[in-house]
Amino acid sequence: MSSDSKKRKPKVIRSEEGKRNRHEEQEGRYYSEEAELDLRDPKEDYQLYKETCEELQRLMAEIQDLKSKGSKDASAEIEERRIQSCVHFMTLKKLNRLAHIRLKKARDQTHEAKQKVDAYHLQLQNLLYEVMHLQKEITKCLEFKSKHEEIDLVSVEEFYREAPSAISKPDITSADAHQQTLARLDWELEQRKRLAEKYKESLASKEKILKEIEVKKEYLNSLQPQLHNIMQASLPVQEYLSMPFDCMHKQYEIARHLPAPLYVLFVQASAYSQACDKKLLVSIEGNVDEAKALFKPPEDSQDDESDSDAEEEQTTKRRRPTLGVQLDDKRKEMLKKHPLSVSLVVKCKDGSSLNLAFYFLMNLNILTVKIKVTTASELSSAISAGDLLNPDSVLNCLYPGDDGKKTPNPANRYQFDKVGILDLSDYISELGHPYLWVQAMGGLHFPTDHPQPAVVADNTLSASHMEKTIHLLRSRLQSRLSLHKQFSSLEHGVIPISGDCQNLFPAKVVSRLTKWNMITYEDYVMLPFTKDVVEAGLALDTHLYYSFMIERGTAKLQGTVILNPGYCSVPPLFSLCLNWKGERSSRNDENIRVMESEINVYYKELCGPAPGFQLLTNQLQRLCMLLDVYLETECHDNSVEGPHEFPPEKICLRLVRGPSRTKPFKYNYPQGFFSHR
Structure with missing residues (x-):
C-alpha cells in the first residue's frame, strides 16, 4: 500500500481561545446544574431514582428473555430496549451528580456553621478569662491588708x-x-x-x-x-579525819557529765554510803574528755572543709563498704557505751569485796554491770566450786527470775531487728548484764503493759531499792565464799560441821561422804530418780547442780542437789536413790521418800546460826545420819549366819510405824534417841 493511498487524519488545531471557550461552556453547564439543584426536590429525585432503577431492572429482564428465546426479530427489540436502558443510565448519572453536589453543599454549610461555633467559643473563652482576671483583682482588693492591721x-x-x-x-x-x-x-x-x-x-x-x-x-x-x-x-587534816572533801568535790564535778541513770545511781549510792554503809565505796571511772565531747555541738569550719576536699582529691577510688560491714558498724553504734561508768565496791567483814562496774548503753537506754570478785586470801582449789564465783553467773537471780540475759527495755527488740541482732545474750560478755535490779538502782523502769517513748531516771525508785540490793549483794558474796570453802572440804570427803551445829547430830555417824562433784542440767535431767522434780518444774537452767555419793558397807546412797542462786534464803533440793539389795528411790520405797522429806521439808532445823550458810553441809550430815538409821533398822535375815552387816547402834523407840512401815528418822537432842514425827 503506497503512502498516497493512506488516509491521513485531519489535524485539529486547538487554540487557547478554543480551550477557554470549552472550559467556560463546561462551567456554564456545571453552574446550570447547581441552579437546577435549587429548584429540584430531593425527595422527588429519590423517587425518580427508585423508578429508574426499577425500569432498568425490567428492561434487563426483558432483554434476558429475548436473548433466551433466540428469535430473529428479537434483535430489533433488544436494540430498542438497550437504547431505553442507556437513557435510564444517563438519568442515574445525572441523579448521582446532583447527589454529590448536594453533599458538597451540605459539607460546606456544616463547615461554615462549625467555624461560626468555634469563633463564638473563642469569644466565650476570652470573656471567661477576662471575668476570671477581674475576679482575681477583686479578691486581691478585698484581701488587701494594711500595715496598721498588724499592729495590736x-x-x-x-x-x-x-x-x-x-x-x-x-x-x-x-x-x-x-x-x-x-x-x-x-x-x-x-x-x-x-x-x-x-x-x-x-x-x-x-x-x-x-x-x-x-x-x-x-x-x-x-x-x-x-x-x-x-x-x-587542809588535805592532811581531811585524811586524818577521814573526810576527803577535795576528792568528793572532784567526783561531783565529774558527775555532771554522767548520763541521767548513772548520775542517779552515783548520787543515791554515795548518799547511802555516807549515811548507812561505810564499807560501800563509790567512784566514777572513764574518760571525762570523751564525755564532754558528747555534749559539744559539731563545729563547722572552712579549714576543715578545705582539708577534707584536698583529701578527697588525693585519695584513690575506694571500694564501697559491703552490707555486712555496714551492719557491723550499725551494731557497734547501737551497742555503744557511755565513756564514763560508776564503780561500786561492796566490802565484807572478812576483807573480800564485790566490784561492780555500771555502764550506760546510750542508744538502748539501759544499764549493764560487770562483776569482779576479790577475796581477802587465796581460795583453795575446788573443781565443783568453779561456777560459784564466776562473774557471768555469781549474781544470777539476785531477785527471783532476773537472770540478766535479756534486755529489760521492750523498745530494744525493734532496734535489734533493724541491725540484725538476734539476742543481747551474744554480747553480754562485752557489755555486761542488764539485770532488772541494775535498772532500778539507776532509777529506770520499763513498763511492759504501757511502753513509753522516753524513760526518765527516777531518784525515788533508786532510793527505794538501794538498801535491799546492797544487802543482797553482800549476802550473795558471803554465801558463795562460804560455799566455796565447804565444796573444797566436800571434794575430799569431809563434811565440815561448826561447833554451833554439833547438837543436831549424834556423836557417832558411820556413813561417809565419798563423792561430790558438779553436773550439768542435761545430766541431771537424764537421771531416773530426778524425774518428779523435773516434771514439777523445780529444775531450771539458772540453778547449779551437784551429785554426791554416801556409802556404808555395801550400801551406796546416790543423790543430787539443786542449788538455787538465792542460797541460803532458798534451800537446796535433794533427790535420793539407794543402791542396796536393788535400786530404791522415792518411787518404790516410802522410807526413801521420808528421808527426802526430812532434808527438803524440815530444813529450817538445820539452818544453824544466822545467816545459815551451814545449811548444805548440815543437810548432808543429816543424810549420813538418816542412812545409818535406815540400814540399822532394816530387818536382818536370820537364815544367814554370821554377824550383822549393819549392827544397831542408834537408840530407837519404835523401829517401824504404820502400814507404810516408816522408820524413826527424827533425832531428839539431848536425849539422843530417834523417833517418828
Whole structure:
C-alpha cells in the first residue's frame, strides 16, 4: 500500500481561545446544574431514582428473555430496549451528580456553621478569662491588708478612756471609722515614743548593773586561788579525819557529765554510803574528755572543709563498704557505751569485796554491770566450786527470775531487728548484764503493759531499792565464799560441821561422804530418780547442780542437789536413790521418800546460826545420819549366819510405824534417841 493511498487524519488545531471557550461552556453547564439543584426536590429525585432503577431492572429482564428465546426479530427489540436502558443510565448519572453536589453543599454549610461555633467559643473563652482576671483583682482588693492591721492597737474603750482629747477627738472620730483608726494610730505612736524613752533608761541602768557585776566577778575570781591554797593546806587534816572533801568535790564535778541513770545511781549510792554503809565505796571511772565531747555541738569550719576536699582529691577510688560491714558498724553504734561508768565496791567483814562496774548503753537506754570478785586470801582449789564465783553467773537471780540475759527495755527488740541482732545474750560478755535490779538502782523502769517513748531516771525508785540490793549483794558474796570453802572440804570427803551445829547430830555417824562433784542440767535431767522434780518444774537452767555419793558397807546412797542462786534464803533440793539389795528411790520405797522429806521439808532445823550458810553441809550430815538409821533398822535375815552387816547402834523407840512401815528418822537432842514425827 503506497503512502498516497493512506488516509491521513485531519489535524485539529486547538487554540487557547478554543480551550477557554470549552472550559467556560463546561462551567456554564456545571453552574446550570447547581441552579437546577435549587429548584429540584430531593425527595422527588429519590423517587425518580427508585423508578429508574426499577425500569432498568425490567428492561434487563426483558432483554434476558429475548436473548433466551433466540428469535430473529428479537434483535430489533433488544436494540430498542438497550437504547431505553442507556437513557435510564444517563438519568442515574445525572441523579448521582446532583447527589454529590448536594453533599458538597451540605459539607460546606456544616463547615461554615462549625467555624461560626468555634469563633463564638473563642469569644466565650476570652470573656471567661477576662471575668476570671477581674475576679482575681477583686479578691486581691478585698484581701488587701494594711500595715496598721498588724499592729495590736488598744481597744476602742481604752483608747477613749486614756487618750487625751487632742488626739482622740471624740466628736469627729465617733462617727467616722477612718478618722477613728487614724486617731488610734496616733495614740499608738505616742505610746511607743514613751516606751522607747523608758527602754533607753533601762539600757543605761542595765549597763550600770553589768559594770557592778564585773567588779564583783573580779573580786570573786581573786578568791579562787586563795580558796585553792586553803584546800591544799587542809588535805592532811581531811585524811586524818577521814573526810576527803577535795576528792568528793572532784567526783561531783565529774558527775555532771554522767548520763541521767548513772548520775542517779552515783548520787543515791554515795548518799547511802555516807549515811548507812561505810564499807560501800563509790567512784566514777572513764574518760571525762570523751564525755564532754558528747555534749559539744559539731563545729563547722572552712579549714576543715578545705582539708577534707584536698583529701578527697588525693585519695584513690575506694571500694564501697559491703552490707555486712555496714551492719557491723550499725551494731557497734547501737551497742555503744557511755565513756564514763560508776564503780561500786561492796566490802565484807572478812576483807573480800564485790566490784561492780555500771555502764550506760546510750542508744538502748539501759544499764549493764560487770562483776569482779576479790577475796581477802587465796581460795583453795575446788573443781565443783568453779561456777560459784564466776562473774557471768555469781549474781544470777539476785531477785527471783532476773537472770540478766535479756534486755529489760521492750523498745530494744525493734532496734535489734533493724541491725540484725538476734539476742543481747551474744554480747553480754562485752557489755555486761542488764539485770532488772541494775535498772532500778539507776532509777529506770520499763513498763511492759504501757511502753513509753522516753524513760526518765527516777531518784525515788533508786532510793527505794538501794538498801535491799546492797544487802543482797553482800549476802550473795558471803554465801558463795562460804560455799566455796565447804565444796573444797566436800571434794575430799569431809563434811565440815561448826561447833554451833554439833547438837543436831549424834556423836557417832558411820556413813561417809565419798563423792561430790558438779553436773550439768542435761545430766541431771537424764537421771531416773530426778524425774518428779523435773516434771514439777523445780529444775531450771539458772540453778547449779551437784551429785554426791554416801556409802556404808555395801550400801551406796546416790543423790543430787539443786542449788538455787538465792542460797541460803532458798534451800537446796535433794533427790535420793539407794543402791542396796536393788535400786530404791522415792518411787518404790516410802522410807526413801521420808528421808527426802526430812532434808527438803524440815530444813529450817538445820539452818544453824544466822545467816545459815551451814545449811548444805548440815543437810548432808543429816543424810549420813538418816542412812545409818535406815540400814540399822532394816530387818536382818536370820537364815544367814554370821554377824550383822549393819549392827544397831542408834537408840530407837519404835523401829517401824504404820502400814507404810516408816522408820524413826527424827533425832531428839539431848536425849539422843530417834523417833517418828
